[in-house]
Structure formats: structure tokens, C-alpha cells
Amino acid sequence: MSLVMDIWTICAVSAGALFFLAGTVGLLRFPDTLTRLHALTKVDNLGLGLITLGLLPQTSSLLLAVKLVIVWLLVQLSGAVVTQLVAGAIRQHGADG
Amino acid sequence: MPATTVLDATTADGALLVLAIVLPVVGILLSFVLGGRYAERIAGVLLPAGFIVACIIFLKVWQGGEPLIYIVGGWQPPLGITLRADGLSVAMMVAMAIVICLIGVFAHANFGSRAASVETRAPLVFWVMLMAISGAMNMIFLGGDLFTLYVALELLTFAAVPLVCLDGRVETLQAALRYLLFALLGSILYLVGTALLYGSYGTLDIVLMSQRVRLEPATLAAATLMTLGLFAKTALFPLHLWLPPAHAGAPAAASAVLSAVVVKGSFFLIVRLWFDALPGLLSVAASQLIGVLGASAIICGNIVALRQKRLKLLIAYSTVAQIGYLFLMFPLAFSADPSPHHYGDALTAGMLQTISHATAKAAMFMAAGLIYAALGHDRISELGGIARALPMTMFAFGLGGLCLIGLPPTGGFLAKWLLLEATIATAQWWWAIVIIAGGLLTSAYIYIVLSRTMGPPNAPLTLYAAVPKYQEVAALGLACLSVLLGLVALGPIDVLQVGRPEAPMAGLR
Amino acid sequence: MNAATLFGLCGAALVGIGLYGLITNPEPLRKILAFNLLGSGVFLLFGMIARRAAAAGLGGDPVPQAMVITAIVVAFAATAMAIALVQRLADETGRASISSDSSDAVDGEGKS
Amino acid sequence: MSIASVFDIALVALILAIGASTILVRTAFAAVVMFAVYGLLLSIAWVRLHAVDVALTEAAIGGGMTGLLLLGAVARSRSDDVDRVRVGYPVRLAAGGLCALVVAGLAIVVLHPPAAVPTLAPVVMENLPPSGLGNPVAGVLFVFRALDTLLEKVVVLLALLGVWSLAPDRAWGGTPGLQVYAKPDPPLIFLAQLLPPVGIVFGIYMCWVGAKDPGGAFQGGTVLAAMWLLVIVAGLQKAPAISRLWLRGLLIAGPMLFLAIGLAGWVFADAFLAYPEGYAKPLIVAVEATLTLSIAVALAMLAAGPPERAQQQ
Structure with missing residues (x-):
């Protein structure tokens, strides 16, 4: 049983890490701020989500698992809001602002 | 290294030390919540109370001949923190408490807030910061732990910087920013040193450290960085560039407290470091180097002071020079053939110079402030006739000047005399030349100012504001103290040696 | 080389980097940044000392750790005050800068 | 070499690179952004040093609050359009020399711990x-x-x-x-x-x-x-x-x-x-x-x- 969980963790966390890598490449390579934002948010959601899912079976207590999920939700929330704010600023002042 | 670790215990009356620190803290907190209208009244009660506490501590230490010790929270070092009042601490505490109290009297004219019905900015800030400076200085004098001293040093900085730019003019804001940056650099360098010392000895208690200290790279690196940082805070040449604009630009009462009191805090820490925490570690070459910096400060500071056109700037540059004298005690105390006698003499001379400069310089800045208030400017070339208009003020200025020059019977004379004696006793004649040349240069600019003020006015003198009598009395009181300090040779000067370890272990070199 | 030493060296390097920035950068805001960098380097040195003194089942000596917490707070207070000063200066002059000789001033360090 | 030490070395390299870039980048805005990232990395370093209390403080105050303050200051000072006056080459060289000296001194101390490490x-x-x-x-x-x-x-x-x-x-x-x-x-x-x-x-x-x-x-x-x-x-x-x-x-x-x-x-x-x-x-x-x-x-x-x-x- 623990072996299955470990394999699951390894797979999910690796996949999450891969998404982060892709997002970082996107952040560096994409031409303008809006597309960069796109890359970042997509990857944040997926990457962090996968890592959280992967780590859940490894937690020793329910409280710890809840904490992990809360962390994920908070990052989601702040990510979404900040992306909105940045995009809004771009619409007002142009992409160089 | 002797393994005997003498465990200190709280001595009778040790609780007084806590009082000396807690009183100003209570004042700060109360002023915050009661508001600016009460800040002056709170300071008016607590600063004299602090002075009385300092006097009692002084008497206890002097009569008992033993340092007072208080173990905070009952936790022995190395785990806990001790407060320790030895001869150096009590002498400095009393002197600084007098100076601060008289500055408080003087400042009533500018920052008085009894009549005001609404809280105003400058009075609240001034009185809170004055109490903070008094608390921080007491902490520096009493603190027995190098990290506690770091916090106290920062307390002092944060209290001093806002005083510089209390009037909000651009020049003073620039001066304050530069002062803050230098001060921050200084304290962070000090902090590196404490980290390294803790890493080597597992304690920051000064007494424990003095028993454990070894000559090794970590200790040397720590001591060097700490000393450099404290040099920047004390404005020792060539790290003095922040001082003149900051001290000359501040309001008179603030200039007095900055020049007389605040720079002495970091200087005292240098003394603590080399004489108490790391005894006997200062090599002859390093002490000569410190002496060279001090000598350069004396010569350069005085020459630049001589060329100033404005009175407050002249006094500020003279502070740079007088700080130089303080550092001459290092080559004299740590000379090639250490004898306990010279060691003690040099230390006594340095402390006397600290105290007499504090009183004299506070008096001179106050006098300059009164002249500025009366004339609306402080251009030296246009001061003619002011001596007749404000005789008491100019008398105070003159007496302070005599003390700086070092004429008998002033405290400055006694300090410089002891320094000269030590130069002869340790056969280091070159410092004697510097001391005498510094005295001549000082007398030149004091003479220029005095002769100008006693001369006839260029144009009919118009006084913009009446100068309150009590302000003049405060200035004169401090000036008289600086003169009378010469008389301490007759008695209380022994107190400085209370609680001093005997001569440094020569074997450590 | 163990982790404590590695982070200790990192702290030492950061002290150097921060000091360099503090001396060479004339803009006050950048000086404040450099001061923070310098400070964090010093804190890491404390961290190294705490970590290598791990004993009694603890991951590090709690005394230097507590000191770092105190020092971080003090450094923050200093930063806040410095920034307020810079901003007031900028409001008064339209441009934040300590007068041109400031860089030489701090460089006095180099000659001492 | 264990995975942990590879991670530590990478972390230190990243901290140093980001730290240096806060000093070297041209605009104050970029420097402040770099500094916020730096604060986060530093708190990871504190976790690696087994000082979680410090890590929390560093993340909250050292990185977060200080970053906020600096960001506010940059936004107000519009210092991007200020053409920066750089100090002269000799000064930079002297400063570099001095800093190298300090780093070398500290490194020697770090590499030579006392024989018996004192601890409380x-x-x-x-x-x-x-x-x-x-x-x-x-x-x-x-x-x-x-x-x-x-x-x-x-x-x-x-x-x-x-x-x-x-x-x-x-x-x-x-x-x-x-x-x-x-x-x-x-x-x-x-x-x-x-x-x-x-x-x-x-x-x-x-x-x-x-x-x-x-x-x-x-x-x-x-x-x-x-x-x-x-x-x-x-x-x-x-x-x-x-x-x-x-x-x-x-x-x-x-x-x-x-x-x-x-x-x-x-x-x-x-x-x-x-x-x-x-x-x-x-x-x-x-x-x-x-x-x-x-x-x-x-x-x-x-x-x-x-x-x-x-x-x-």
C-alpha cells in the first residue's frame, strides 16, 4: 500500500515540477506581459495542485493534510487576484507600465 | 586560561540599576498615550528623577568601592543578562544625567508645550526622544551583555536621527539621512562582531568573555569590525563626514544633546570592548593606529573649524577634533611596556575628556543657539557687539572654550594634563605634540569668535527675540560645571577605578 | 563541507555584496536595499553559529536564533525610518539624493 | 554528495545571484522585485538551518514587510527615469577591494570553527x-x-x-x-x-x-x-x-x-x-x-x- 502511495507521490510531484519548469520557460520566453501571465497562472494552478495532491498521502495527520490544502487554496486565491490586478494595470497603462 | 568562572550575584541596591533604565521607558510609553501636551511634564518629572537615581548609584559605588550588579530575571549569564555599574558607568551616568537635565531646562523655550491645547509635532518628538536618549545611555553604561548593548545602540540611533531634522528643512533632512546610513552601517558592523564572538565563546556577557577570551582570528575579526562600526558612529576621522551637517543643522537643544551625549554612547562601547570585554587584546601597533586616527581628527577637525564662517558649524567641527582626544587614550593605555599605572591614568584621562567635552560642548551649542535666536543668523563675521547684548551667554561660550582649549582649572585641562603625563611616562612624545598643537589651534578659533563678539558691531545691532534668562542660566551652569570639573581631582576621581580588573594580562599579546 | 558552513560562507559573501552596494550606489533607496542585504548576511552568520552549535536534541542553539529575530525587527524599523526620510526628502526636492559627495563620504571606510 | 547538499548548494548559488542582482540591476524597481524574491529564498535557507522561527520572521518581516515598504517607496519616487550617476571606477575598485577583504576575513572565521563549539x-x-x-x-x-x-x-x-x-x-x-x-x-x-x-x-x-x-x-x-x-x-x-x-x-x-x-x-x-x-x-x-x-x-x-x-x- 505504501509503495503505491510513494509511486503516486513521485509521479504527481514530478509532473507538478515539470509544469513549473514549463511555466518558468514560458515566463522567460513569451513575448509580452499578458502571455507571460497566462503561462504563469496556468502552471501555478496545475503545478502546485499536482504537488499538493502528490504530497497528501505522505501526511501523517489529517490536520497536516488540511493545512496543505489550505496553502494550495490561498495560493490559488492570491494568484487569481494578482493576475487580475496586473492585467487591469496593463489595460490602463499599456504593457510597458 | 583560568577555568574559574566567578558567578556574580545581584548586590544590595542592584535594583537601582533597573530603575535607571525603566524610568525613561515608562516616560516614553506614557508620553505616547497621554499625548504631546503632557510629554514635557512627564520628562520634567522623570529626567530629574533619573538624575537622582544616578546620583544614588554613584554614591553607593563610590562609598562601597564595589560595582553594583543586577541579574535580570534571576538568570545568570551566559543564559541571562546582567546590569553592572562600575566606576566608569556611574561617572558617565551622573555626568550625562546632569547634561540632559540642563538641556531639558534650556529646551523649554523651544519645545515648551504647557500652554498649547493641541498636541504639536516637534515638542512630542523632542521630549520622547530626549527620554529615549537618557534611557539608551543608561542602558549603554550599565549593560553587561554585548547584544543588549547592540539594542541600546539602536535605541540611541533611532532617538537621535529624528532630532536632526526636527525642523524639516531640506539640508537637515539630507544630514539626517546621511547620519542614519552611517549609523546603520556602524551598528550592523557591530552586530557581525557580536555574532563572531558568540560563536567563539558561547557568551556575550562582558565579564565571562574577559575570562574566556583568546587571541585568535575570529576574535580579531570581530573586534576589528565592531571597532570600525563604532568609529563610524562616534564620527572618528575619517568617518566624521556625517557629523558637522547633522550637528550644526539641528535645533540648538538637539545639537547640544547630539554633540554632548549621543556620540559618547558609541565611544563608551569602544572603551568597554577593549578595556573590559577583550582586555589586553589590543596590540601596540593597532593602538598606535587608533592614536593616529585620533591625532588626524584633532589636527584636521581644528583646522577646518578655524576656517568656518558659521558659528554652529565651527562648534560642530570642534566636536570632530575633541573626539580625536578621546582616542589618544588607546596608544597611551596599551603602550609597549604596560604598567597598571599608565593604564589607569589614560583611562581616567579619556573619561574626564568625555565628561568635560560633554558639559563644555553642550554649553557652547546652547550659547550659539541663543545667539542665533537673538540675531537670526550665526555668521561669525557679523557677531560684533553680541557680547554686550548677551553677556551671560558669551561668558558661557567663553568658559566652554577655555575647557576645550584645556586651560586650568577646567576639566579639559585636567584631562589633557593626565594625557600629557601618560605620554611622558610611556615615552611617546609624539602624542604630546599633537595635544599641544590641538590646544593652540583650538585657542585660535575660540579667540577669533570671542574677539569678534566683543568688538564693535558692523551695523547697529538689532535683536529679533528676547532671550529668556533661564536659558542663559542653563548654558552658564553647564559651562561652570566644565570649569569646576578640574576640581574632581581632589576627590571623586577615584571612583573611575572601582570594579576595574587589574592590569591587562600582558601574556595575551 | 556541511550545510552550516555553506550558509555561513553565503552570509560572508552577502556581507561583502551588501557593503559594496552601500558604498558604491549613490541612490539612497539602493543604499537602503544594500543595507538590508548586508544585514541578512550578518543574520546568516548568526544562523551558521546557531546551527553548528546544535545540541540537546535541538536543531540549533536557540540563543543566537532569538537574537536574529530581534535583529530582523530592528533592521525593519531602521528601513522604515530610512524610507520615510528618503520620501520626505523627495517630496521637498523633487528628487531623492544625498548631496553628491555622499559616495566619497561612505568610501572613507576604505581609507581607514 | 547527498541530494540535500546539492539542494543547499543550488540554494546558496541562487541567493547569491539574486542578492548580487539587487545591487547591480539598473532600475530601482527591478532591484526591489529582486529583493522580495531574495527574502523568500532566504527564508528557505533558514529552514535548512533548522531555524523555523527565524524563517517565519524573515519571510514575514525581512521579505514581506520590507519588500512592501520598498515597493511603495519606488512607486512614489518614480526613480526609473532618473539617470543614475555612478561613482567613479577607482572608487568602485577600492570598494571592491575592501569588500573582498571583509569577505575573506569572514570566510576564514567561518571555515575555522573553535575546537569545542560552545553552545547554550x-x-x-x-x-x-x-x-x-x-x-x-x-x-x-x-x-x-x-x-x-x-x-x-x-x-x-x-x-x-x-x-x-x-x-x-x-x-x-x-x-x-x-x-x-x-x-x-x-x-x-x-x-x-x-x-x-x-x-x-x-x-x-x-x-x-x-x-x-x-x-x-x-x-x-x-x-x-x-x-x-x-x-x-x-x-x-x-x-x-x-x-x-x-x-x-x-x-x-x-x-x-x-x-x-x-x-x-x-x-x-x-x-x-x-x-x-x-x-x-x-x-x-x-x-x-x-x-x-x-x-x-x-x-x-x-x-x-x-x-x-x-x-x-
């Missing part, structure tokens, strides 16, 4: 139980070196008064300039409505847990301060005028209680800042709770800056 950890653990605290760092801060902690609170108050003292006279007693920049933005308002309840619970939890686990008054207070600032920036609440009595009262409540309990120790225990036997833990928790509030207010006001507009009656 056993003494701390031995003396911790009577206080009832489980977190040794909290023990050092509130029991063994309580005097430092008390003084440090006074330092923060003085810094705040120092910041306030930079206000123009006419604005004294008025409100800080923070909400000038508040542009009611729907997503921001959404966040400011959703996050604070969570944040406040979290802040209180941080303070509470500090007695036995990493956390404490400063970390909790920072979170509370951040929540308050968020609400102010989103325009949901005005920054308070600095002359308000409740504001002043909250600011000094923590240090005052700390001092009062310290003085009571004189009577009820055997020394100043000692706790009477059996009551240590409740007293420390009370001090921490009040300090959390005071710190939250102080940090938020420090970040909000000096008052800029006179109080409207």
Missing part, C-alpha cells in the same frame, strides 16, 4: 520547563533575554515616532498617506473581503502556537498588520489618524503590559522580569497576545508612513 542549547533546555514553554526560542525571547525583547519593542515605537516626525506640521495628528493610492479595484476588494477573516485566524494561531512551536508575537503580528493594510489599500477602511487615542493605546499596550509584569516580578517573584512560579506560562501568553496586537498596529503604521493630511473633523 543544553542550558536553555534545562531551564525551560519551569516556564511551561515548549519553544526554546520563545523561552530565550521572553524568559532568559526578556530585557532585549522589551527594549526592542521600544525601538519599534521610537522608529514609528521617527517616521511620524517626518510629517509636515500642518498634517500632524492626521491620517497617513496610504489610501491615496487606493484605487477601488473589484478583484482587490474581493480579496480584501475574503482574506482578512482567514488571515486574522491565522495570525492569532501563529501567536498562540508560538509558546510551543515555531511562531510567536512578531510573526502573528505581521500577518495581522498585512490584513489591515490590505483592507486599507482596497479602500474598505480608512487609515486611522495618528492622534487617535485607541491607536496610541494599542501601540503601547503590549510593551506596557510586558513592563508591568516585569516590574511585578520584583514583588511576586525574585527579580525584575522574572515570573512567579506556576504562573509563567499564562503571563507569557498574555504578554505575547497583547504584543501581537501592538506589533500589528506598529508595523501597519510604519508601512503606512507619516501622516500627510490633516484630520477631518
Whole structure:
């Protein structure tokens, strides 16, 4: 049983890490701020989500698992809001602002 | 290294030390919540109370001949923190408490807030910061732990910087920013040193450290960085560039407290470091180097002071020079053939110079402030006739000047005399030349100012504001103290040696 | 080389980097940044000392750790005050800068 | 070489690179952004040094609050368009030499630890139980070196008064300039409505847990301060005028209680800042709770800056 969980963790966390890598490449390579934002948010959601899912079976207590999920939700929330704010600023002042 | 670790215990009356620190803290907190209208009244009660506490501590230490010790929270070092009042601490505490109290009297004219019905900015800030400076200085004098001293040093900085730019003019804001940056650099360098010392000895208690200290790279690196940082805070040449604009630009009462009191805090820490925490570690070459910096400060500071056109700037540059004298005690105390006698003499001379400069310089800045208030400017070339208009003020200025020059019977004379004696006793004649040349240069600019003020006015003198009598009395009181300090040779000067370890272990070199 | 030493060296390097920035950068805001960098380097040195003194089942000596917490707070207070000063200066002059000789001033360090 | 040490080396390299870039990049804005990233990396370093309390403090104050302050300053100073005057080459060379010397000296010290590394950890653990605290760092801060902690609170108050003292006279007693920049933005308002309840619970939890686990008054207070600032920036609440009595009262409540309990120790225990036997833990928790509030207010006001507009009656 623990072996299955470990394999699951390894797979999910690796996949999450891969998404982060892709997002970082996107952040560096994409031409303008809006597309960069796109890359970042997509990857944040997926990457962090996968890592959280992967780590859940490894937690020793329910409280710890809840904490992990809360962390994920908070990052989601702040990510979404900040992306909105940045995009809004771009619409007002142009992409160089 | 002797393994005997003498465990200190709280001595009778040790609780007084806590009082000396807690009183100003209570004042700060109360002023915050009661508001600016009460800040002056709170300071008016607590600063004299602090002075009385300092006097009692002084008497206890002097009569008992033993340092007072208080173990905070009952936790022995190395785990806990001790407060320790030895001869150096009590002498400095009393002197600084007098100076601060008289500055408080003087400042009533500018920052008085009894009549005001609404809280105003400058009075609240001034009185809170004055109490903070008094608390921080007491902490520096009493603190027995190098990290506690770091916090106290920062307390002092944060209290001093806002005083510089209390009037909000651009020049003073620039001066304050530069002062803050230098001060921050200084304290962070000090902090590196404490980290390294803790890493080597597992304690920051000064007494424990003095028993454990070894000559090794970590200790040397720590001591060097700490000393450099404290040099920047004390404005020792060539790290003095922040001082003149900051001290000359501040309001008179603030200039007095900055020049007389605040720079002495970091200087005292240098003394603590080399004489108490790391005894006997200062090599002859390093002490000569410190002496060279001090000598350069004396010569350069005085020459630049001589060329100033404005009175407050002249006094500020003279502070740079007088700080130089303080550092001459290092080559004299740590000379090639250490004898306990010279060691003690040099230390006594340095402390006397600290105290007499504090009183004299506070008096001179106050006098300059009164002249500025009366004339609306402080251009030296246009001061003619002011001596007749404000005789008491100019008398105070003159007496302070005599003390700086070092004429008998002033405290400055006694300090410089002891320094000269030590130069002869340790056969280091070159410092004697510097001391005498510094005295001549000082007398030149004091003479220029005095002769100008006693001369006839260029144009009919118009006084913009009446100068309150009590302000003049405060200035004169401090000036008289600086003169009378010469008389301490007759008695209380022994107190400085209370609680001093005997001569440094020569074997450590 | 163990982790404590590695982070200790990192702290030492950061002290150097921060000091360099503090001396060479004339803009006050950048000086404040450099001061923070310098400070964090010093804190890491404390961290190294705490970590290598791990004993009694603890991951590090709690005394230097507590000191770092105190020092971080003090450094923050200093930063806040410095920034307020810079901003007031900028409001008064339209441009934040300590007068041109400031860089030489701090460089006095180099000659001492 | 283990995975952990590879990670550590990579982390150190990244910290140094980002740290250097905050000094070297051309615009102040980029430098500040770099600095915020740097603060996060540094808190990971603190976790690696087994100092979780410090990591939390570094992330909250060193990275977060300081970053916020700097960002605000950059946004106001418009310093991007300032053509930077660089110091001359010789000065930079001399400075580089001096810094290299300092680094070399420190590196030598780091690489040569004393033969017997001194530590106070056993003494701390031995003396911790009577206080009832489980977190040794909290023990050092509130029991063994309580005097430092008390003084440090006074330092923060003085810094705040120092910041306030930079206000123009006419604005004294008025409100800080923070909400000038508040542009009611729907997503921001959404966040400011959703996050604070969570944040406040979290802040209180941080303070509470500090007695036995990493956390404490400063970390909790920072979170509370951040929540308050968020609400102010989103325009949901005005920054308070600095002359308000409740504001002043909250600011000094923590240090005052700390001092009062310290003085009571004189009577009820055997020394100043000692706790009477059996009551240590409740007293420390009370001090921490009040300090959390005071710190939250102080940090938020420090970040909000000096008052800029006179109080409207």
C-alpha cells in the first residue's frame, strides 16, 4: 500500500515540477506581459495542485493534510487576484507600465 | 586560561540599576498615550528623577568601592543578562544625567508645550526622544551583555536621527539621512562582531568573555569590525563626514544633546570592548593606529573649524577634533611596556575628556543657539557687539572654550594634563605634540569668535527675540560645571577605578 | 563541507555584496536595499553559529536564533525610518539624493 | 554528495545571484522585485538551518514587510527615469577591494570553527520547563533575554515616532498617506473581503502556537498588520489618524503590559522580569497576545508612513 502511495507521490510531484519548469520557460520566453501571465497562472494552478495532491498521502495527520490544502487554496486565491490586478494595470497603462 | 568562572550575584541596591533604565521607558510609553501636551511634564518629572537615581548609584559605588550588579530575571549569564555599574558607568551616568537635565531646562523655550491645547509635532518628538536618549545611555553604561548593548545602540540611533531634522528643512533632512546610513552601517558592523564572538565563546556577557577570551582570528575579526562600526558612529576621522551637517543643522537643544551625549554612547562601547570585554587584546601597533586616527581628527577637525564662517558649524567641527582626544587614550593605555599605572591614568584621562567635552560642548551649542535666536543668523563675521547684548551667554561660550582649549582649572585641562603625563611616562612624545598643537589651534578659533563678539558691531545691532534668562542660566551652569570639573581631582576621581580588573594580562599579546 | 558552513560562507559573501552596494550606489533607496542585504548576511552568520552549535536534541542553539529575530525587527524599523526620510526628502526636492559627495563620504571606510 | 547538499548548494548559488542582482540591476524597481524574491529564498535557507522561527520572521518581516515598504517607496519616487550617476571606477575598485577583504576575513572565521563549539542549547533546555514553554526560542525571547525583547519593542515605537516626525506640521495628528493610492479595484476588494477573516485566524494561531512551536508575537503580528493594510489599500477602511487615542493605546499596550509584569516580578517573584512560579506560562501568553496586537498596529503604521493630511473633523 505504501509503495503505491510513494509511486503516486513521485509521479504527481514530478509532473507538478515539470509544469513549473514549463511555466518558468514560458515566463522567460513569451513575448509580452499578458502571455507571460497566462503561462504563469496556468502552471501555478496545475503545478502546485499536482504537488499538493502528490504530497497528501505522505501526511501523517489529517490536520497536516488540511493545512496543505489550505496553502494550495490561498495560493490559488492570491494568484487569481494578482493576475487580475496586473492585467487591469496593463489595460490602463499599456504593457510597458 | 583560568577555568574559574566567578558567578556574580545581584548586590544590595542592584535594583537601582533597573530603575535607571525603566524610568525613561515608562516616560516614553506614557508620553505616547497621554499625548504631546503632557510629554514635557512627564520628562520634567522623570529626567530629574533619573538624575537622582544616578546620583544614588554613584554614591553607593563610590562609598562601597564595589560595582553594583543586577541579574535580570534571576538568570545568570551566559543564559541571562546582567546590569553592572562600575566606576566608569556611574561617572558617565551622573555626568550625562546632569547634561540632559540642563538641556531639558534650556529646551523649554523651544519645545515648551504647557500652554498649547493641541498636541504639536516637534515638542512630542523632542521630549520622547530626549527620554529615549537618557534611557539608551543608561542602558549603554550599565549593560553587561554585548547584544543588549547592540539594542541600546539602536535605541540611541533611532532617538537621535529624528532630532536632526526636527525642523524639516531640506539640508537637515539630507544630514539626517546621511547620519542614519552611517549609523546603520556602524551598528550592523557591530552586530557581525557580536555574532563572531558568540560563536567563539558561547557568551556575550562582558565579564565571562574577559575570562574566556583568546587571541585568535575570529576574535580579531570581530573586534576589528565592531571597532570600525563604532568609529563610524562616534564620527572618528575619517568617518566624521556625517557629523558637522547633522550637528550644526539641528535645533540648538538637539545639537547640544547630539554633540554632548549621543556620540559618547558609541565611544563608551569602544572603551568597554577593549578595556573590559577583550582586555589586553589590543596590540601596540593597532593602538598606535587608533592614536593616529585620533591625532588626524584633532589636527584636521581644528583646522577646518578655524576656517568656518558659521558659528554652529565651527562648534560642530570642534566636536570632530575633541573626539580625536578621546582616542589618544588607546596608544597611551596599551603602550609597549604596560604598567597598571599608565593604564589607569589614560583611562581616567579619556573619561574626564568625555565628561568635560560633554558639559563644555553642550554649553557652547546652547550659547550659539541663543545667539542665533537673538540675531537670526550665526555668521561669525557679523557677531560684533553680541557680547554686550548677551553677556551671560558669551561668558558661557567663553568658559566652554577655555575647557576645550584645556586651560586650568577646567576639566579639559585636567584631562589633557593626565594625557600629557601618560605620554611622558610611556615615552611617546609624539602624542604630546599633537595635544599641544590641538590646544593652540583650538585657542585660535575660540579667540577669533570671542574677539569678534566683543568688538564693535558692523551695523547697529538689532535683536529679533528676547532671550529668556533661564536659558542663559542653563548654558552658564553647564559651562561652570566644565570649569569646576578640574576640581574632581581632589576627590571623586577615584571612583573611575572601582570594579576595574587589574592590569591587562600582558601574556595575551 | 556541511550545510552550516555553506550558509555561513553565503552570509560572508552577502556581507561583502551588501557593503559594496552601500558604498558604491549613490541612490539612497539602493543604499537602503544594500543595507538590508548586508544585514541578512550578518543574520546568516548568526544562523551558521546557531546551527553548528546544535545540541540537546535541538536543531540549533536557540540563543543566537532569538537574537536574529530581534535583529530582523530592528533592521525593519531602521528601513522604515530610512524610507520615510528618503520620501520626505523627495517630496521637498523633487528628487531623492544625498548631496553628491555622499559616495566619497561612505568610501572613507576604505581609507581607514 | 547527498541530494540535500546539492539542494543547499543550488540554494546558496541562487541567493547569491539574486542578492548580487539587487545591487547591480539598473532600475530601482527591478532591484526591489529582486529583493522580495531574495527574502523568500532566504527564508528557505533558514529552514535548512533548522531555524523555523527565524524563517517565519524573515519571510514575514525581512521579505514581506520590507519588500512592501520598498515597493511603495519606488512607486512614489518614480526613480526609473532618473539617470543614475555612478561613482567613479577607482572608487568602485577600492570598494571592491575592501569588500573582498571583509569577505575573506569572514570566510576564514567561518571555515575555522573553535575546537569545542560552545553552545547554550543544553542550558536553555534545562531551564525551560519551569516556564511551561515548549519553544526554546520563545523561552530565550521572553524568559532568559526578556530585557532585549522589551527594549526592542521600544525601538519599534521610537522608529514609528521617527517616521511620524517626518510629517509636515500642518498634517500632524492626521491620517497617513496610504489610501491615496487606493484605487477601488473589484478583484482587490474581493480579496480584501475574503482574506482578512482567514488571515486574522491565522495570525492569532501563529501567536498562540508560538509558546510551543515555531511562531510567536512578531510573526502573528505581521500577518495581522498585512490584513489591515490590505483592507486599507482596497479602500474598505480608512487609515486611522495618528492622534487617535485607541491607536496610541494599542501601540503601547503590549510593551506596557510586558513592563508591568516585569516590574511585578520584583514583588511576586525574585527579580525584575522574572515570573512567579506556576504562573509563567499564562503571563507569557498574555504578554505575547497583547504584543501581537501592538506589533500589528506598529508595523501597519510604519508601512503606512507619516501622516500627510490633516484630520477631518
